[in-house]
Amino acid sequence: MAVPLAFFALFFAWPVAAIVGRGLRADGAWQLGRLTQVLGDPDITHVLWFTTWQALASTALTLVIALPGAYVFARLDFPGKQFLRAVVTVPFVLPTVVVGSAFLALLGRGGLLDQLWGLRLDTTVWAILLAHVFFNYAVVVRTVGGLWSQLDPRQEEAARVLGASRWTAWRTVTLPALGPAVAAAALMVFLFTFTSFGVVQILGGPTFSTLEVEIYRQTAELLDLPTAAVLTIAQFAAVGAVLAVHAWTVRRRESTLKLVDPAHTARRPRGAAQRTLLASVLAVVALLILLPVGVLIERSLDTPGGYGFGYYRALQDAGDNGSFLVAPIEAIGNSLQYALAATAIALVVGGLAAAALARRGSGRLMRGFDALLMLPLGVSAVTVGFGFLITLDEPPLDLRTSWILVPLAQALVGTPFVVRIMLPVLRAVDQRLREAAAVLGASPLRVWREVDLPLVRRALLVAAGFAFAVSLGEFGATVFIARPDHPTLPVAVARLLGRAGDLNYGQAMALSTILMVVCAVALLVLERLRTDRSGEL
Amino acid sequence: MRSTTRLAAASLAAALGLATLAACGGSDGKKASGTSGSGGRTVTLVSHDSFAASDPVLKAFTAQSGYTVKVLKSGDAGAALNQEILTKGSPRGDVFFGVDNTLLSRALDNGIFTPYEAKGLDRVPAEDQLDKDKRRVTPIDTGDICVNYDKKYFADKKLSPPQSFDDLIKPEYKNLLVTENVATSSPGLGFMLGSVAKYGDAGWQDYWKKLKANGVKVDDGWEQAYNTDFSGSAGGKKAKGDRPLVVSYASSPPAEVIYADPKPAEAPTGVATGTCFRQIEFAGLLKGAKNEAGGKALLDFLISKKFQEDMPLQMFVDPVAKDASVPPEFTKFGAKITNSATVAPDKIAKNRDQWVKSWSSLVLK
Numbered sequence: 034m035a036v037p038l039a040f041f042a043l044f045f046a047w048p049v050a051a052i053v054g055r056g057l058r059a060d061g062a063w064q065l066g067r068l069t070q071v072l073g074d075p076d077i078t079h080v081l082w083f084t085t086w087q088a089l090a091s092t093a094l095t096l097v098i099a100l101p102g103a104y105v106f107a108r109l110d111f112p113g114k115q116f117l118r119a120v121v122t123v124p125f126v127l128p129t130v131v132v133g134s135a136f137l138a139l140l141g142r143g144g145l146l147d148q149l150w151g152l153r154l155d156t157t158v159w160a161i162l163l164a165h166v167f168f169n170y171a172v173v174v175r176t177v178g179g180l181w182s183q184l185d186p187r188q189e190e191a192a193r194v195l196g197a198s199r200w201t202a203w204r205t206v207t208l209p210a211l212g213p214a215v216a217a218a219a220l221m222v223f224l225f226t227f228t229s230f231g232v233v234q235i236l237g238g239p240t241f242s243t244l245e246v247e248i249y250r251q252t253a254e255l256l257d258l259p260t261a262a263v264l265t266i267a268q269f270a271a272v273g274a275v276l277a278v279h280a281w282t283v284r285r286r287e288s289t290l291k292l293v294d295p296a297h298t299a300r301r302p303r304g305a306a307q308r309t310l311l312a313s314v315l316a317v318v319a320l321l322i323l324l325p326v327g328v329l330i331e332r333s334l335d336t337p338g339g340y341g342f343g344y345y346r347a348l349q350d351a352g353d354n355g356s357f358l359v360a361p362i363e364a365i366g367n368s369l370q371y372a373l374a375a376t377a378i379a380l381v382v383g384g385l386a387a388a389a390l391a392r393r394g395s396g397r398l399m400r401g402f403d404a405l406l407m408l409p410l411g412v413s414a415v416t417v418g419f420g421f422l423i424t425l426d427e428p429p430l431d432l433r434t435s436w437i438l439v440p441l442a443q444a445l446v447g448t449p450f451v452v453r454i455m456l457p458v459l460r461a462v463d464q465r466l467r468e469a470a471a472v473l474g475a476s477p478l479r480v481w482r483e484v485d486l487p488l489v490r491r492a493l494l495v496a497a498g499f500a501f502a503v504s505l506g507e508f509g510a511t512v513f514i515a516r517p518d519h520p521t522l523p524v525a526v527a528r529l530l531g532r533a534g535d536l537n538y539g540q541a542m543a544l545s546t547i548l549m550v551v552c553a554v555a556l557l558v559l560e561r562l563r564t565d566r567s568g569e570l
Numbered sequence: 571m572r573s574t575t576r577l578a579a580a581s582l583a584a585a586l587g588l589a590t591l592a593a594c595g596g597s598d599g600k601k602a603s604g605t606s607g608s609g610g611r612t613v614t615l616v617s618h619d620s621f622a623a624s625d626p627v628l629k630a631f632t633a634q635s636g637y638t639v640k641v642l643k644s645g646d647a648g649a650a651l652n653q654e655i656l657t658k659g660s661p662r663g664d665v666f667f668g669v670d671n672t673l674l675s676r677a678l679d680n681g682i683f684t685p686y687e688a689k690g691l692d693r694v695p696a697e698d699q700l701d702k703d704k705r706r707v708t709p710i711d712t713g714d715i716c717v718n719y720d721k722k723y724f725a726d727k728k729l730s731p732p733q734s735f736d737d738l739i740k741p742e743y744k745n746l747l748v749t750e751n752v753a754t755s756s757p758g759l760g761f762m763l764g765s766v767a768k769y770g771d772a773g774w775q776d777y778w779k780k781l782k783a784n785g786v787k788v789d790d791g792w793e794q795a796y797n798t799d800f801s802g803s804a805g806g807k808k809a810k811g812d813r814p815l816v817v818s819y820a821s822s823p824p825a826e827v828i829y830a831d832p833k834p835a836e837a838p839t840g841v842a843t844g845t846c847f848r849q850i851e852f853a854g855l856l857k858g859a860k861n862e863a864g865g866k867a868l869l870d871f872l873i874s875k876k877f878q879e880d881m882p883l884q885m886f887v888d889p890v891a892k893d894a895s896v897p898p899e900f901t902k903f904g905a906k907i908t909n910s911a912t913v914a915p916d917k918i919a920k921n922r923d924q925w926v927k928s929w930s931s932l933v934l935k
Contacts, residue, residue, distance in 0.1 A: 055656075134798050138809055234790045239751040240934055250753060253649035255923070256656075256676070332808050337831065347831075415649075422653055426660050433662050434614075434642060528619060530793045532886070533822040534829025535804030538797055 037386035037406070037448075040378075043430075044441050045409055048420025049265070055423065056262025064259060071263040077247070081267065084243040087158060088227035091165035095222045096215070098166050098317060099173035105314040106174050107181035109307065110299045117315075119556035121322055122171040122498065126506030126552040127329075128523045129231025131530075131545045135325040136164050136236060145324075160236040165229065167321055169222045171502075176221070176454055179495045180214040181207075182295035183458070213460075217453040220279045224272065224410040231508075244268050248413045265416050272411030276404040292461055292488055326549060333542035337535065344539035345547075361544055364525040365551060368505055371436075371521055375443035375504035376497055382444065383451025383496065388481070390452070391459035406452050409445045414507075417442065436519060443507045447500030454499065458492040459485065498559045505552055522548045613637045613864030614663030616856070618650040621667060622884040623877070631871050637864040647756055648673065655680045659858045664865035667710060667853040667872065671700060671912070672759060674852065675919030678706060683854035684862070689870040693891045698850050700915060707852035710872050711887035714820035714907045715760035716846040717747065718839045720802030723814035732815065734844030735768050738781060745785035748799040748813040752929045755791050756849075761817045762929055763918065764847035767911035771921075778932050787813060788933060796822070802839040804830070820846060821886035824903040828883070841905035848910035851887065 057064055071077055106118055124132065139145045140154040140163070147153050154160045184207060192202035228245045244264055251261035302308050336343040348362040383406075390403055409417070421442070425432045432438050462485060470480045486493075508523040520528065522544060529541035615621075621643055632638050640663075644650045647668050654666050658680060669677045677683065683706040691699070691708065698709040717738065719731040732738050738747060750758030766774045789795040797805030800816035803826065823837035853872055855865045871877055878894035881887060888896065 133794065134805075134809060137798055234754075235794055239754070239788050239790050253645060253652060254754060255648075256652040335808060343831065419653065419656060422657050422662075426657065433657075530797060530805075531620065532829070533796065533803060533818065533825035535826070536829035536831060537825075538803070538805035538808070 034385065034389040037382045037389070038402070040382045040448075041405060041409075044421075045412075045417065045445055046405075048424045049412060049416055050420075051424045052258070052416055052420040053262045053265050056258035056260075056265075059259075067259045068263050068266070071260050072267065077264070080242050080244055080247050081271075083241060084227060084245075085271065087161060087165075087233075087241075087243070088223050088229070090158075091162050091169070091226035091229075092219055092223045094162050095166045095169045095173060095226075096219055098321070099170045100177065100215070101310060102170065102174045102314045102318065103178040103181060105311055107178040107295070108186070108299055109302050109311055111302065111311060115557060115560050116553075117318060118174070119553045119560065120326070121174055121318060122502055122556050123326060123549045123552050124168050124322060125171055125499075125502040126523075126548055127545060128506070128508055128526050128548075129235060131329060131526060131541070132164065132167070132325065133231065133235030135328045136160060136167075138328050139325060158237070158241070161229075161233055161241065163321070164232045164236055165222075165226045167325060168232065169225055170318075170322060172221050172225070173215075173218045175495055175499065176218040177211060177214045179454065179492060180457055180461075181211060182298050183292040183491065184210055184298070185293045186298050213457045216279060217457065220275065220407070221410065221450070221453060223275060224407065227271065227275075228268070228411060228413060230413075244271075245413050249415045252413075252415045252419055261416070265412065268411060268413070269408070272408060273404070275411075276407055280404060292458070295491060329542055329549070330546050333539065333546045336539060344536070344543040347536055347540055348543060348547075361520075361525050361529065361540060364520045364522045364544070365547060367519045368522040368548075369551070371439050371443065371511075372501050372504040374437075374440035375447055375507075376500045378440060378444035379447035379451050379500040379504075380493070380497055383448040383500070384455060384493070386448070387452045387455035387459055388485070390456055391462075403452075403456075407449050410449050414442075417445065439511055439521070440504070442511065443504035444500070446507060447503045450499040450503060451496040454496040455489060455492050458489050462488050494559050498556050501555055501559075502552055505548070505555075522551070610861050610864065611636065611638060612640050613665070613861050613868050614640045614642060615868060616642045616644065616650065616654065616661070616663035616666045618647045618668040619643050619645060620647075620885055624880050624884060627877055627880040630876055631868070635864075635867045635871065637861075637867055639868065651677055654682050654856065658682050661856040661858050664856055664859035664861045665853055665868050665872075666856055667851070669707065669852050669854070670756075671848075671850045671915050672756070672763065672918050672922075674700060674707065674915040677854070679919070682857055683707060684857050684859070686855045686866055686869060688866075688873055690873050690891070693893055694873060695890070695892065698890050700850065700852075707854040708869050708873060709850050709890045710853050711851045711878075711881055711885065711890055713849045713851070713887040714846040714910050715757045715764065715817065715849060716820045716905075716907065717761075717842040718800070718802065718816050718818045718822050719842060720800070720814035721836075721838055721840050723801055731840060732842050732845075734842070735765060735777065737842070738786075738815070738845070739777070739784050741784070743784065743815065745787075746813060747781070747785075747815040747817075748787040748789060748795045749817040750792055750795050751788055751790045751934075753926050757792050757817050757819065758788075759926075760847040760849060761845075762925065763913050764845065764911040766925065767847070767913050775928060775932055778929065782933055786933075792818065802826075815842075819886065820905055820907050821882075821888075821900070823905070824899045825886055827903045828899055837903040841907070843905050843907055844909065846907045846910040848912045850890070 057067065102121075106114065137160075140160050141147070154163070189202045189206045192206050193199065197205065227243075229243055230245045230249065233241055233243050234246055244267065248261050248264045248268065251257045251264060302311050333344055334340045334342070349360050386402075386406055421438060422433060425438070432441075466484050467480050470484050471477075475483065506523060507521075508527065511521055511524055526541050526544050526548070529537045529544065621641060623641075628639050642663055644653050647670060651666070651669050651673050654661060655676070661682075666682070678701065685705045686708075687705045688708045694709055696702065698712060700709070701707050717732065721731075724731045729742060732740070732743050737743065749761055752758045752762045762774075762778075765777050768774075769777045787799065789799060795816055796803050796818055798809045799811045799813045800806040800818075801811040801814050802816070803811070803822075805811075806813075820841050823839045823841060826839055827833055827837050853869060855862065855869060859865050873891055875891060875894050878889035878891045879897075881889055882897050882900055888900075
């Protein structure tokens with residue numbers, strides 16, 4: 034409890050409060066008049082309105098498209114399942130400018146839809162919504178699917194034996210058990226789309242703007258800190274409201290569940306209905322995720338002399354490419370190190386927080402703490418980054434030029450995932466097991482190791498996978514603090530895209546492809562870890 | 571519970587320790603990567619993401635002055651400068667490079683620089699020395715923001731490419747130009763300022779009305795405009811871009827040649843030389859710098875012939891020093907710009923927000 038609190042106070046609350054305070058105080062007095070002034074601006078109201086409705090629409094669309102996927106990945110066995118589960122998480126790490134360009138290739142002029150039906154979706158809100166589904170599909174599949182695969186199917190079967198229809202059995206047995214996980218997934222998708230930055234900028238063109246884009250502009254471009262501060266507070270308020278609704282709807286539903294080994298819950302598809310469902314989910318994954326990813330891979334191989342690995346080979350020399358002090362390929366090592374460190378921090382901080390919340394999760398104070406842990410997802414990277422600059426500037430905490438700032442910033446975004454994924458599972462653990470162990474003389478550590486850990490190992494790995502993927506792809510905060518001799522993959526891609534020329538563009542595509550592969554491999558390894566040890570469950 | 575907390579603290583420490591090891595393990599062989607050299611042998615240069623210098627040139631500086639340069643890049647030009655303004659008095663480095671004439675007044679008004687007259691400044695033309703009296707900043711490079719065109723498109727259509735601002739609003743160039751959002755992109759801003767310089771306070775908005783009527787497309791950033799929508803760039807070709815005119819830099823055509831393999835005999839893109847806006851980039855010694863002596867030496871070095879001649883192929887900008895020669899690729903594939911537009915920095919500072927606002931409501935809505 035103390036560790037997560039200290040972590041958030043030091044690396045989140047303090048920097049954000051400092052930068053907002055800097056914006057709202059002038060000559061030693063609070064300038065609260067700015068609040069009404071900025072919020073009364075019709076341009077800002079329009080931004081607020083657009084931000085909210087596109088986030089709601091994106092969340093709804095993501096749930097509709099991805100929930101069948103969650104079921105299929107949790108309950109059906111099919112060849113290549115593990116691989117596909119890793120692949121759907123790949124979008125998470127992709128730099129938005131790269132994805133934007135892939136989506137334009139499919140949805141824009143001369144794109145696939147254009148050629149087939151003469152349909153163009155670029156600069157419409159549909160492109161934004163579809164890209165949001167692309168990015169967040171994995172959130173639903175992994176958070177909901179993770180729990181779903183551990184629910185004992187025999188409970189539903191029992192209900193059916195007792196005469197309930199398939200639908201009634203699902204609605205009364207499975208749905209309530211899944212409730213918290215669905216709510217958690219929806220919440221995360223909402224927060225991600227509410228604070229969407231790159232997707233909206235690229236696919237929406239300059240006419241669509243979210244609060245996040247506006248905060249970035251006001252802070253980083255215009256240095257209008259008062260306006261940025263007001264917008265940050267507005268974003269805070271909106272996120273706070275969502276978290277409150279979430280806490281209110283979820284509180285009653287989290288209950289002790291019987292969790293079983295996921296290896297025994299999945300079956301080969303039976304019957305026409307299941308086979309159709311599987312086929313349609315696979316079709317959605319192919320169209321929505323594999324196709325854009327395929328476009329990027331194709332471009333990375335499309336050299337002037339025909340298809341080949343020329344751009345990949347070029348990544349190895351730092352020589353004549355001055356944007357790097359090291360070869361771009363070294364960015365892979367940097368990214369992995371940063372992401373590992375960030376994952377370790379996120380697991381420790383988030384795991385402890387989730388454990389504390391699960392144990393004494395009913396008090397009002399604890400609910401407040403629960404909400405606090407989600408806030409980093411709802412606060413813009415530039416606010417946090419600029420906050421770091423003005424707070425962590427004195428020894429021993431002059432971390433502004435230290436490498437540790439990168440994993441710290443990344444862990445800030447990874448931790449909420451860890452908490453949200455761990456919490457439903459930890460709450461589902463029967464408290465009586467822990468009490469029994471304690472009565473028998475086990476220390477709290479031993480209780481955790483013998484009771485909780487075996488039951489939550491899978492959730493822990495899912496959480497680690499997310500934290501890792503988020504850290505690997507994090508760009509907003511990293512770009513301000515990554516040192517030039519240690520660029521991360523997304524930073525390196527952005528630098529390559531920032532220059533004219535065939536070789537730079539090709540290398541950017543090659544490096545993005547490598548980023549995808551690294552992510553997919555890392556996630557596969559994590560999945561593998563789980564199956565190796567599943568016998569212990 | 572208490573023992574859990576202690577365990578947690580220990581494991582957090584362990585995680586951090588592990589991470590430290592991991593990071594150190596990766597940086598073996600690069601000895602200057604830590605914060606070592608606190609004894610004043612390191613000089614830190616803070617810059618934007620586009621800063622680049624070749625390794626031999628940085629080593630030459632070390633050999634000649636005894637200082638090792640540590641570079642810290644922090645976002646695009648606007649963001650990098652704003653971070654310096656925020657950390658005024660407690661800067662992260664000694665020298666800041668990358669404030670251009672569109673941002674100069676903001677930097678100077680906020681007083682983030684200590685005056686210093688760099689050695690060899692007499693080799694820099696007077697018109698580039700925008701803070702001549704107070705010497706708070708030193709000009710380092712110049713560049714031109716110009717409309718680029720896709721040579722193949724205009725050859726195929728047997729249409730001559732546009733040359734001037736006036737040409738761009740002619741019917742034969744309808745729906746051909748893509749530019750960047752003035753509020754979020756520095757080439758976008760430069761192009762708008764060029765129109766202000768050309769048509770004046772009274773006429774530039776009218777010009778943009780005509781440009782909009784002529785089908786100008788606006789993207790949010792240079793990357794998307796150039797790499798996706800512009801049909802002449804390598805990326806745009808792959809993305810099937812359909813705009814043969816884009817707002818970019820005068821140095822983009824040489825870049826298209828240098829970063830091509832095999833190298834073409836001629837650049838695939840050209841520059842509309844009558845559409846250019848002149849950018850001058852400056853560096854300055856940061857107030858509160860821990861290593862002032864090193865910072866001064868670095869400023870001297872930045873306008874030395876050696877650094878100036880390295881710069882063009884690293885950052886695709888032109889040197890300011892008169893005695894520095896430009897690489898042959900620049901003269902062969904680039905365009906000679908003689909009549910760039912400019913707007914005085916204090917005029918930009920005074921009107922910038924209003925201009926951006928007017929432009930947004932005029933063009934984006």
